[in-house]
Amino acid sequence: xxxxxxxxxxxxxxxxxxxxADQAEAYIGKSSAFVIDVENSAIKSAEEQRxxxxxxxxxxxxxxxxxxxxxxxxxxIKEVVSMSVDLAKASIADPDFVSLPSDDSAYPEVNxxxxxxxxxxxxxxxxxxxxxxxxxxxQVLEGREFAIEGGIQTSCxxxxxxxxxxxxxxxxKTSITLYSLPIVKEGEDQTTxxxxxxxxxxxxxxxxxxxxxxxxLTLNTLxxxxxEGGEMPVVFGPxxxxxxxxxxxxxxxxxxEVQKGRSYISDAFxxxxxxxxxxxxxxxxxxxxxxxxxxxxxxxxxxxxPIIEDGxxxxxxxxxxxxxxxxxxxxxxxxxxxxxGLPSISTTNFILSPGKGTLDDLVSEIDRGVICNRTGxxxxxxxxxxSAMLLxxxxxxxxxxxxxxxxxxxxxxxxxxxxxxxxxxxxxxxxFSMVTPSFVIESATVTSx
Amino acid sequence: xxDLAQAAIEAxxxxxxxxxxxxxxxxxxxxxxxxDAITKQSIASRMKGAGIRAFTDxxxxxxxxxxxxxxxxxxxxxxxxKLALATRDRVEESFEIDGPSFEGKFVxxxxxxxxxxxxxxxxxxxxxxxxQARDYDKRIVSTRSIYGELWxxxxxxxxxxxxxxxxxxxxxxxxxxxxxxxxxxxxxQKSIGxxxxxxxxxxxxxxxxxxxxxxxxxxxxxxxxxxxxIYDVVMDPILNGVLTHEAFGHAAEADNWPAHSTVLxxxxxxxxxxxxxxxxxxxxxxxxxxxxxxxWEGTKTRKRLLVKDGxxxxxxxxxETSSRLDMEPNGSSRSQSFMYPPLPRMSNTFMEPRDxxxxxxxxxxxxxxxLCSFNYGYTQPAKGQFMxxxxxxxxxxxxEMGQMVRDVSLAGNILxxxxxxxxIGKDFELDAGTCGxxxxxxxxxxxxxxxxxxxxxxxxx
Numbered sequence: 001x002x003x004x005x006x007x008x009x010x011x012x013x014x015x016x017x018x019x020x021a022d023q024a025e026a027y028i029g030k031s032s033a034f035v036i037d038v039e040n041s042a043i044k045s046a047e048e049q050r051x052x053x054x055x056x057x058x059x060x061x062x063x064x065x066x067x068x069x070x071x072x073x074x075x076x077i078k079e080v081v082s083m084s085v086d087l088a089k090a091s092i093a094d095p096d097f098v099s100l101p102s103d104d105s106a107y108p109e110v111n112x113x114x115x116x117x118x119x120x121x122x123x124x125x126x127x128x129x130x131x132x133x134x135x136x137x138x139q140v141l142e143g144r145e146f147a148i149e150g151g152i153q154t155s156c157x158x159x160x161x162x163x164x165x166x167x168x169x170x171x172x173k174t175s176i177t178l179y180s181l182p183i184v185k186e187g188e189d190q191t192t193x194x195x196x197x198x199x200x201x202x203x204x205x206x207x208x209x210x211x212x213x214x215x216x217l218t219l220n221t222l223x224x225x226x227x228e229g230g231e232m233p234v235v236f237g238p239x240x241x242x243x244x245x246x247x248x249x250x251x252x253x254x255x256x257e258v259q260k261g262r263s264y265i266s267d268a269f270x271x272x273x274x275x276x277x278x279x280x281x282x283x284x285x286x287x288x289x290x291x292x293x294x295x296x297x298x299x300x301x302x303x304x305x306p307i308i309e310d311g312x313x314x315x316x317x318x319x320x321x322x323x324x325x326x327x328x329x330x331x332x333x334x335x336x337x338x339x340x341g342l343p344s345i346s347t348t349n350f351i352l353s354p355g356k357g358t359l360d361d362l363v364s365e366i367d368r369g370v371i372c373n374r375t376g377x378x379x380x381x382x383x384x385x386x387s388a389m390l391l392x393x394x395x396x397x398x399x400x401x402x403x404x405x406x407x408x409x410x411x412x413x414x415x416x417x418x419x420x421x422x423x424x425x426x427x428x429x430x431x432f433s434m435v436t437p438s439f440v441i442e443s444a445t446v447t448s449x
Numbered sequence: 450x451x452d453l454a455q456a457a458i459e460a461x462x463x464x465x466x467x468x469x470x471x472x473x474x475x476x477x478x479x480x481x482x483x484x485d486a487i488t489k490q491s492i493a494s495r496m497k498g499a500g501i502r503a504f505t506d507x508x509x510x511x512x513x514x515x516x517x518x519x520x521x522x523x524x525x526x527x528x529x530x531k532l533a534l535a536t537r538d539r540v541e542e543s544f545e546i547d548g549p550s551f552e553g554k555f556v557x558x559x560x561x562x563x564x565x566x567x568x569x570x571x572x573x574x575x576x577x578x579x580x581q582a583r584d585y586d587k588r589i590v591s592t593r594s595i596y597g598e599l600w601x602x603x604x605x606x607x608x609x610x611x612x613x614x615x616x617x618x619x620x621x622x623x624x625x626x627x628x629x630x631x632x633x634x635x636x637x638q639k640s641i642g643x644x645x646x647x648x649x650x651x652x653x654x655x656x657x658x659x660x661x662x663x664x665x666x667x668x669x670x671x672x673x674x675x676x677x678x679i680y681d682v683v684m685d686p687i688l689n690g691v692l693t694h695e696a697f698g699h700a701a702e703a704d705n706w707p708a709h710s711t712v713l714x715x716x717x718x719x720x721x722x723x724x725x726x727x728x729x730x731x732x733x734x735x736x737x738x739x740x741x742x743x744x745w746e747g748t749k750t751r752k753r754l755l756v757k758d759g760x761x762x763x764x765x766x767x768x769e770t771s772s773r774l775d776m777e778p779n780g781s782s783r784s785q786s787f788m789y790p791p792l793p794r795m796s797n798t799f800m801e802p803r804d805x806x807x808x809x810x811x812x813x814x815x816x817x818x819x820l821c822s823f824n825y826g827y828t829q830p831a832k833g834q835f836m837x838x839x840x841x842x843x844x845x846x847x848x849e850m851g852q853m854v855r856d857v858s859l860a861g862n863i864l865x866x867x868x869x870x871x872x873i874g875k876d877f878e879l880d881a882g883t884c885g886x887x888x889x890x891x892x893x894x895x896x897x898x899x900x901x902x903x904x905x906x907x908x909x910x
Binding site: 389 | 493495497509511542576590635674678825
């Protein structure tokens with residue numbers, strides 16, 4: 001199948017060139033996914049998602065156009081190729097555009113991104129996994145008032161990319177996601193938490209662990225209270241760390257944001273921007289990694305990129321456009337939402353190097369503070385100001401967890417947050433493209449009420 | 450096209466489904482983005498395909514196809530019905546889908562259809578807004594201006610006899626300006642989004658959007674980070690809309706009832722807040738971005754009085770939830786596109802205005818904070834916890850507006866915050882937005898008047 005897709009992509013490139021494009025690129029995404037959803041502790045629905053489409057980027061005199069269609073029929077492809085060329089003609093030239101990437105034979109090898117067992121999983125087998133997850137949650141919650149949401153998604157996707165400069169690459173990946181989200185009611189108090197696993201390998205999936213952990217996490221958040229606010233240390237659990245670094249820092253080191261002056265670290269490139277114990281790497285080559293790939297979404301080879309070493313900012317994340325503009329090597333971080341968009345920049349596997357100690361160890365060192373296990377917030381990228389609600393937070397007193405928190409916010413500027421990291425744990429956890437252990441910041445403003 | 454829908458429905462019924470519905474969509478979109486006077490992206494898209502759902506005894510199945518031939522539709526109809534039958538063995542709760550059927554063709558007439566406007570003219574609009582923002586003040590160092598349009602025609606049919614088609618046309622212009630002075634950088638975003646043709650981009654507010662955001666970005670240079678604490682908060686119409694949408698609207702989506710996933714579950718008919726508080730969701734407002742004549746299940750839409758005189762009176766229903774809860778369907782089921790099954794969603798959601806003047810409200814507040822506009826917000830309906838962030842605000846001291854502040858966050862619990870509303874203004878404004886749920890984004894509007902909440906936690910640095 002992938003050869004057919006490459007053939008289609010190459011033909012689309014030729015069509016665009018014929019219509020007057022100086023350079024053209026075609027990206028085809030074809031995926032199938034199977035989803036089962038759980039509502040009120042039982043299976044409710046099943047979904048077969050099939051998606052296939054093509055996106056065409058054309059360049060005429062440094063003017064860029066892009067068009068896509070949600071099918072792969074010949075007539076539709078012809079139509080969008082011509083729409084793309086028309087848009088390029090009408091655009092305003094970008095003097096900083098140099099070229100699409102050219103073919104590079106030195107593509108790294110990345111293992112474990114495709115698992116036949118996921119591709120061939122039957123709908124019955126998927127349903128069995130879901131039922132095991134629910135049963136495991138139920139067992140922990142027995143005797144209580146509860147309702148469990150949950151589900152499984154298996155997906156299998158193939159992409160193909162071709163351009164005028166000889167890039168012609170195709171690859172296939174599989175993934176599986178399984179989750180449980182129990183809702184527990186106790187008197188007037190209703191609460192929820194969740195646990196999940198995402199993997200490229202079926203044998204990694206442990207439905208009992210997901211179900212049990214989700215139930216325990218939910219029970220832990222019963223009876224939340226507010227506290228007296230003030231300046232105090234904040235412990236970010238591995239998932240809290242993933243969201244604060246993923247939403248708060250990964251975008252800040254996108255070369256595009258920095259070049260546009262939209263990032264809070266744009267004045268600090270090359271400086272010491274974090275405490276000595278912080279080392280962060282973007283590693284596209286991790287075996288089985290959710291963010292792994294051997295070429296990026298423009299067909300450029302990927303790599304391991306040091307971002308922060310011992311607190312010093314080492315590199316930004318680039319695609320071909322930003323690398324050409326700064327005249328630096330392309331880090332291969334172009335990414336796109338399948339066929340339906342132009343390449344932007346994103347992390348591959350974003351890894352905070354572990355230190356020592358478990359979450360419990362970090363907590364035991366704190367006299368008075370809070371834990372942020374989860375938050376949905378992101379900072380103002382221009383100023384770095386972050387105000388994060390503790391979606392799942394706990395109060396620490398004398399080295400012990402006292403109670404869950406409600407209506408509690410942590411306020412800090414991201415630049416201060418990075419400088420104030422005083423401990424990094426060893427409890428590394430993968431959540432999609434973030435690979436993070438716990439960490440502690442010495443102090444932040446906590447508001448609660 | 451109607452025949453294609455029938456082909457799928459008949460095939461699925463033959464296999465043994467008890468309810469089937471089909472959405473066939475043909476959509477075109479254009480996005481033009483200019484950054485700092487250069488075209489950053491110009492994107493055109495075509496979305497063509499059908500989504501088919503089959504149901505039996507409490508089990509749903511969904512699939513989509515882009516093969517819009519009678520054969521393609523029949524095959525997908527059969528396969529989705531088989532999946533529903535296989536899923537049936539695993540479900541625990543059996544129920545039926547029932548409801549009224551609708552027939553009709555809604556043709557949206559606009560003065561200037563997108564297809565009648567050249568790409569060059571659309572590019573010129575974006576360029577004008579982008580230049581306008583940069584020319585406003587030399588401290589504007591970066592500009593980003595985006596025009597987006599979506600035109601769609603959807604045909605919806607189901608096995609209850611519904612057969613409707615409707616058109617939609619939603620343009621939007623967004624302006625983002627970054628101002629810089631020394632190392633102080635501030636960014637402001639505003640947008641105008643409506644339902645209509647390209648003529649809606651020729652109104653005075655749309656044509657001046659670059660100036661509007663540039664001015665606010667420059668003003669923000671002299672703002673301070675707010676100090677965290679407990680404040681009496683006056684919300685502007687935009688932020689009020691976010692509170693209404695995030696903190697309340699999501700929890701009133703009726704799919705939360707069978708799932709037991711909302712803190713409002715036991716509250717129907719109960720008091721949520723003061724007697725002068727009413728919250729509505731109205732997809733029938735003309736020219737508004739969240740408006741639709743039918744929902745994506747083909748049910749005729751109407752205004753929903755979610756909270757009336759302080760009492761929770763109505764929910765946002767799909768055919769499934771109105772069937773299961775034995776309530777009146779009200780046409781609240783929406784999908785992002787044919788690729789997704791419909792879910793109960795909001796449309797244009799707002800707090801109904803009352804009688805306070807803004808000036809009175811500020812004077813009466815004495816000490817507090819006026820919060821304006823918003824950066825983002827989110828909620829956990831099962832817990833009632835919500836959070837949203839105002840893009841800027843003003844401290845209220847001695848009953849007067851004082852220092853400008855920025856990025857102010859408000860967190861709380863739905864059940865606790867609505868009773869704390871003690872004054873609602875008489876002004877009214879709706880703001881364009883896009884709402885996400887279950888991985889699906891749909892156009893909405895949110896708003897209301899200025900309103901005050903007493904003693905809520907406000908996050909700061």
